[in-house]
Amino acid sequence: MSDDKSRRDGRDRSRVAADEDYELDYFAERHGLTRDEARALIEKHGNSRDVLDGDAARQGRR
Template structure:
């Protein structure tokens, strides 16, 4: 699914908890477990 190009810059600081690739990136970047990431988000 393509991103809505009208929303550029509005939510770049957020992590989409429903997207596995974003959770994995956040997990690797910060050295966390999946459970820790889900608690944070």
Template structure:
């Protein structure tokens, strides 16, 4: 569904793997701003 698209989008946007993105969502919930901040911290600069 929609969530799959989000996961793929985040993974490619921030240079993360799908499992890393899923872990972020599990840890931080589905708030986009929080997830983007965490993904930036983890991901490719």
């Protein structure tokens, strides 16, 4: 079953949903990463957007 895109309340914006291609692609593009690099960061740090944004910024990929 696909996500209901009409229900947008921001509850899950603090997490990166690695199982959703569009979320993974957005995160990767935003930080200049490949999809595999983004997935590796998520596996390393979990799916907290703050932690992932911080690590990507420290790597100078923003």
